[in-house]
Amino acid sequence: MAVRTIAPDIYSVGAVDWELRLFDALIGTPQGTSYNAFLVIGQEKTALIDTVEPRFEEDLLKNLMRIGISSLDYIVINHAEQDHSGTLPLLLEMFPGATAVTNEKCKDLLVHLLQVPEHRIKTVKDGETLDLGGKTLEFMITPWVHWPETMITFEREQGVLFSCDLFGSHLATSELFVRDFTDVIGPAKRYYAEIMMPFAASVRGAMEKIADRDVRVIAPSHGPFYDDPSLIMDAYAEWSSDRVKNLVLLPYVSMHGSTRKMVSVFTDALIEGGVEVRPFDLTSSDLGEIAMTAVDAATIVIAAPTVLFGPHPAAFHAAYVLSALRPKTRYVSIIGSYGWGGKTVQNLTDTLSHIGAELIDPVYIRGYPKSEDLTALRNLADTIVKKHEGVITRP
């Protein structure tokens, strides 16, 4: 990515990864991503804030050369994860006078994950500042706004918040600032679902911390920046709240059509009851979209046949990922079909228990659904309709 000016003497110097389609070898990134890094030039000192994924180190170095940087005083590391800090060892070699600046916890991780020499790291505490000469960097320690050591950095004079993974999106774009939020809200929500949702309580804490600062620009470490911070802050307030929507997330898999038939009848019954439903065939769906739907869903129902005494592995995988993402979902249930026996319901119940939602009695049947099975499914849909009436706050 070319060098771009965010504010006077504050530059974006990171890289765009147009081609990435799978992040962390785990969840799809259909629109690529970016690894944002920033240069803040004060009258006395120059600081780089964050680095880039090591595969893109050349982009960062070229950008520093274009600006004519021959020395760096500080390299602020908000987060020890390699897609942010991975170029730090190289930069410390290239700039022998530079000091890495981070918090105590992050220092410990940098030493272990990247073998950064301890004596090159200066640690800061929550609220501590660094004066670059006319530019003051304030550090806010925001543990568990992704990892235990995460922090964010606020440049006071121009009001630029370098928010690290908070408010990020996996979106490769040539635009510096978000101009049309309808293009960005999808990727931003997907990012929230995958990265921030397990830490919703910590996200709310960080938002409170930021609230009394005069934030004029939000510059996250992935995706475009916001010169109207309220766009993303309002979206985050909604996503991280405990409000749920009248929506059922229904990931399913079926080998021989029995579970598929159940899903079809159950979907219709929910629609007739006035509940929005999103079935996802797990053999062809993107886990990111399932996670995004989980951000709002009042209920998750997993539909799976039994395979070798347990749930079909695709359903287990989805249940496992959803339980790890810990959505605010209030109710969970299980439907599906088996042939002779197994522990599918037990296994999925145990996995989903992590979400902390109420389990509604599963409808787990033998073989192809008979008329009494279809009645049981309609009853399950009715139960969900009634339960939702109690938890959905209508606008």
Added chain:
Amino acid sequence: MEKYRCMICGHVYDPAKGEPKQNIPPETDFADIPDDWTCPVCGASRDKFRAVA
């Protein structure tokens, strides 16, 4: 004695079991756990735990 859940990773502290690997014996109330104790799963500090409703 109430169970406590870690807000970060979801680990549940069960006073009936204690935390055998951390030298917290069974029948230890959450209130009696030392301040510097951390979650055995994710390392979160003690203040990240909430009583299970």
